Amino acid sequence: MISLADYLQLLPKTELHCHLTSTMRATTLQELAARDGVALWTEDAEHLFDFADLVDFLHGWRIAHEVLRTGDDIARVAWEGVEDAVRAGNLRYREYYVNPQYFARRSSPLSYAEVVDAVIAGLRRAERDFGVGFRVVVAINRRESGEAAVDLVREMIAxxxxxxxxxxxxxxxxxxxEDPLRFVEAYALAGAHGLRRTAHVGETPSADPENVRAAIEVLGCDRIDHGYRVVDDPAVLALARQRGIGFATTPWSTTICSGWTLDETHRIRRMVDAGLPVSVSTDDALFFRTDLGREYREGLTALGLDAAAAQRIALAGIDMAFCSDAEKQRLRAEFRAAFLALDALLAP
Structure with a gap:
């Protein structure tokens, strides 16, 4: 027999909210920074990942992109991140946010095509080695202008x-x-060319649930990243439920970026109880000292969710994914078979 913690660790999982740079190993970050003389945000290795809040974390996250100087660096990080996630949480499918603008505006730039092709090369190798499927979502850097976002979408189309x-x-x-409507033109162009759409909104204590509404109604998002403020406005909650919008949540990151405690009153738990499709991911595993197993093993347990709820969350990650229907069908069958085997071992 196995404990609930072991059950949640071994449960097959998807991950829909994962930033590629944040799948880097700490040892790889330090090795590449030393190789190229990149000054990290602190010289104190013991407190390298101690962040006060979201703004503090984002400073370090931007610098981390600087250590990825070549396509080989990016491909290496992509492959290592899959190996680590399989080991730590039985990852079976993952979608990555990739920020080409960070690589284009620096002293040793990489083009859009160079970045995405390196990501794909690393992830294809990992798919061959570990059987983990993937897709890539290109992320607009909100520090850039709306015009720059349109240019990025044009690169994707080209x-x-x-x-x-x-x-x-x-x-x-x-x-x-957050200001999601700063990028309306880019989203319209993306939608016109058949690209799926999502956005980081409703994440922090100062965020407005209206940002969630705008992402759904104006930007045409198929799913929402974070979106925790949705439960603060009954009308926005009803809209999301009516449209069947899924939410890619990241429990552990909320303890740092929002300062919230993981317990049964947490907004993620309220989203689950409200009947919203909810998946669970790491967001930025490197920076938040987490992994996919921990998000389920400790995060879901702290939220007061049981094995049956964990199964629903794992399946919601398939339903919300941007992969093909055939791949979803295969993943559902694979997951349900694993559920049967694990249920037989779960201690009463």
């Missing part, structure tokens, strides 16, 4: 890759706000 399936937005604006 360099199509079957693995690149959608557009998103992350980081914060120069004013440290």
């Amino acid at each position: 360099h199509p890759r079957p693995e690149v399936v959608g557009i998103g937005q992350d980081d914060l604006t120069p004013e440290n706000t």
Whole structure:
């Protein structure tokens, strides 16, 4: 027999909210930074990942992109991240947010095509080695302008890759706000060319549930990243439920970026109880000292969710994914078979 913690660790999982740079190993980050003389945000290795809040974390996250100087660096990080996630949480499918703008505006730039092709090369190798499927969502850097976001979508259109399936937005604006409507034109262009759409909104204590509404009604998002403020407005909650919008949540990151305690009153638990489709991911595993197993093993337990709820969350990650219907069907069968085997071992 196995404990609930072991059950949650071994449960097959998807991950829909994962930033590629944040799948880097700490040892790889330090090795590459030393190789190229990149000054990290602190010289104190013991407290390298101690962040006060979202703004503090984002400073370090931007610098981390600087250590990825070549396509080989990016491909290495992509492969290592899959190996680690399989070991730590039985990852079976993952979608990555990739920020080409960070690589283009620096002293040793990489083009859009160079970045995405390196990501795909690393993930294809990992798929062959570990059987983990993937897709890529290109993320708009909200520190850039709306015009720059349109240019990014045009790059996607000019360099199509079957693995690149959608557009998103992350980081914060120069004013440290979400402001999703700053990028309306880019989202309209993406939608016109058949790209799936998502956005980081409703994440922090200062965020407005209206940002969730705007992402759904104006940007045409197929799913929402974070979106925790949705439960603060009954009308927005009803809209999301009516449209069947899924939410890619990241429990552990909320303890740092929002300062919330993981317990049964947490907004993620309220989203689950409200009947919203909810998946669970790491967001930025490297920076938040987490992994996919921990998000289920400790995060879901702290939220007061049981094995049956964990199964529903794992399956919601398949339903919300931007992969093909055939791949979803295969994943559902694989997951349900694993559930049967694990249920037989779960201690009463």
